[in-house]
Amino acid sequence: MDMTDMNSAATTTPSGRRQGEVILDLQNISLRFGGVKALTDISFNIREHEVRAIIGPNGAGKSSMLNVINGVYHPQEGRIMFRGQQRQKMEPHMAAQQGIARTFQNIALFKGMSVLDNIMTGRNLKMKCNLFQQALWLGPALREEIAHREKVEEIVDFLEIQHIRKTPVGALPYGLQKRVDLGRALAMEPQILLLDEPMAGMNVEEKQDMCRFILDISDQFGTTIVLIEHDMGVVMDISDRVVVLDYGKKIGDGTPDEVRNNQDVINAYLGSGH
Numbered sequence: 001m002d003m004t005d006m007n008s009a010a011t012t013t014p015s016g017r018r019q020g021e022v023i024l025d026l027q028n029i030s031l032r033f034g035g036v037k038a039l040t041d042i043s044f045n046i047r048e049h050e051v052r053a054i055i056g057p058n059g060a061g062k063s064s065m066l067n068v069i070n071g072v073y074h075p076q077e078g079r080i081m082f083r084g085q086q087r088q089k090m091e092p093h094m095a096a097q098q099g100i101a102r103t104f105q106n107i108a109l110f111k112g113m114s115v116l117d118n119i120m121t122g123r124n125l126k127m128k129c130n131l132f133q134q135a136l137w138l139g140p141a142l143r144e145e146i147a148h149r150e151k152v153e154e155i156v157d158f159l160e161i162q163h164i165r166k167t168p169v170g171a172l173p174y175g176l177q178k179r180v181d182l183g184r185a186l187a188m189e190p191q192i193l194l195l196d197e198p199m200a201g202m203n204v205e206e207k208q209d210m211c212r213f214i215l216d217i218s219d220q221f222g223t224t225i226v227l228i229e230h231d232m233g234v235v236m237d238i239s240d241r242v243v244v245l246d247y248g249k250k251i252g253d254g255t256p257d258e259v260r261n262n263q264d265v266i267n268a269y270l271g272s273g274h
């Protein structure tokens with residue numbers, strides 16, 4: 001069964017994770033760059049609390065799709081429903097305000113700044129005091145700063161990076177930088193967390209840690225997670241549902257088992273050595 005055919009009622013996945021209603025519904029999305037068709041007539045939905053993977057060979061359109069969700073690219077055709085309302089054209093900062101956060105394939109952190117300060121940048125959108133209040137260190141600004149610092153410390157504990165809280169990010173090994181990047185996105189307290197190749201460049205142990213954190217985020221905070229990942233083992237282990245793209249078209253959509261047994265997917269992707 002194509003999972004996009006399901007109605008919007010809440011359901012439970014084979015993994016036993018609770019799945020809420022459809023939070024984001026992408027309908028007939030097409031995106032072109034000049035003559036290049038990056039995405040062609042793609043429809044799928046994302047349910048609250050699920051781990052949803054987008055997979056496909058190189059150039060399939062995965063990053064483009066993430067950028068559509070994030071408001072970086074505006075599709076020429078199709079519409080995006082957010083909690084049942086058609087989403088208007090919007091910019092990435094507006095997506096962030098709506099509770100959509102993302103991590104990047106090439107980590108986008110301030111390398112000279114400490115782990116704590118980098119994660120704190122994720123709180124910027126939530127700061128209510130104006131610059132004047134902050135500059136004069138007035139009462140409300142002070143209280144707000146303390147509350148944000150507490151939230152950041154919670155995230156540091158959650159991600160088990162207490163020992164490197166003061167370390168400049170640039171001095172950390174790659175796997176830990178990825179974890180800090182995840183912390184920065186988590187600091188936004190997102191409803192939907194977009195992860196662009198969260199395991200890329202990691203060794204086996206680092207991948208296991210990242211998998212554990214992703215599942216813990218899902219279980220403890222109920223965050224909806226959308227991820228692009230090339231490591232098939234990881235995708236099949238942690239995802240509730242998987243959408244498969246190839247040459248900008250959707251060729252599969254369903255549970256890991258359904259996708260694994262989909263002949264189109266086997267031909268286009270799993271069989272091609274990716």
Ligand SMILES: Nc1ncnc2c1ncn2[C@@H]1O[C@H](COP(=O)(O)OP(=O)(O)OP(=O)(O)O)[C@@H](O)[C@H]1O
Binds near residue numbers: 037
């Ligand atoms: N900004 C852009 N300008 C022009 N073409 C683009 C742009 N972004 C993506 N494309 C093209 O759109 C197609 C899909 O690319 P995309 O990066 O979305 O694929 P992908 O599945 O994420 O690939 P990879 O796994 O290699 O990262 C490719 O043909 C790519 O060259």
